[in-house]
Amino acid sequence: MAGKPTLDLNPVVYDITGESAFTYLARAKALAEQGMDIVSFGIGQPDLPTPKHIREAAKRALDEGFTGYTEAAGIRPLREAIADYLNTRYETDVKVDEIVVATGAKTAIFMGMAAFIRPGDEVIIPEPSYPLYAQVTKLFGGRPVYVPLSWHGGQEGFMLDLELIEANITEKTRMIVLNNPHNPTGAVFTSGEVEELLSLARNKGLVILADEVYDNFVYDGISFHSVLSASDWRDYVVYINGFSKTFAMTGWRLGYIVVRSEIIDRILDLATNIYSCATSFAQKAAIEGLRGPWEPVKEMVSLFEKRRDLLYELLSEVPGFDVWRSPGAFYMFPNVEEAIEATKMKNSKELADTLLERYGVVVLPGTAFPDKAGEGFLRFSFSVDFADIRKGVARIKKAIEELSRA
Ligand SMILES: Cc1ncc(COP(=O)(O)O)c(C=O)c1O
Structure with missing residues (x-):
């Protein structure tokens, strides 16, 4: 007699959590459908369309019938364009056969971690953190080891705590995650911090998973130091980048992984089994992104810098907010502990929930970025137009004043 079908899942699946950014956006959408006017600082993507020359290239590729599978690694001209971009920008020597194009940086991260993490391995994740790294670690039987970034107040912001990492x-430590520029804090770790982390990896025989998807979102004229600038990056770096943020291409699902060539062969087999190849016509279009013109990207970044300045100026006037003028990505991560206390909220989640439900403003609680170091902070995306920044922060100010009086 056949057994009953079972819906018992692999227990590891119960251990995986989603991204609470998406939960907040869904709640905001439901409130908007009920007629509430919502201002969202929750969004983790550029609010501008993909530049026209990239869209046109995708249309051409479709019209030319470029609609089949491609090689799993990604079409050669795209890999050449990626290598040229990285080599020109970071004075490094990435080869075409050290690159695999993936369906977003997320898939690239998934494969990069899958290739290394064995059951029982520990992965050091500076926190607060983009949630994905810990989830993939758990999926492969590893253990996320969260190490808080150090917070130096509104003047200096967040830094890597290298002593604590060491x-x-x-x-059991196998890997250290370095996301730079950093989501959710907007930090850009300096060349000194990056080099010190790299030498730690070098000396201890560890892998660095370097996620640099925000490498073009750097403000105040500061220079960004990529891990690929290290001449021995091949010995310990798994490098991730993508098209979602730089070219406002989140929906196109295109990213890439760079790692030395023997490992790339294994990654290729993973890619073939997971997704076969990235979308053919999106790959053609992405070449145009990298080859330029880069003006639309530069314009977007300079627009974001102005928005950041406005958001900083306005948030600094909210009682109980200690705001750091973050130099990278498109996020600001103010410390709001005093506001939480004054408003008698339990934590940043209750404050974020109240701002959404009573004042129609979406911000994400710092704890949406595991593990615990985000408590007392809120994440604001400044991929939001000037008028909404003004309207949203005015509501927050009113909320904190009203709730503090209650
Ligand atoms: C740090 C970081 N890495 C990776 C991703 C995922 O990017 P993609 O759209 O290329 O999968 C995001 C998106 O929010 C991110 O913030």
């Missing part, structure tokens, strides 16, 4: 390295 103190957390054990026999």
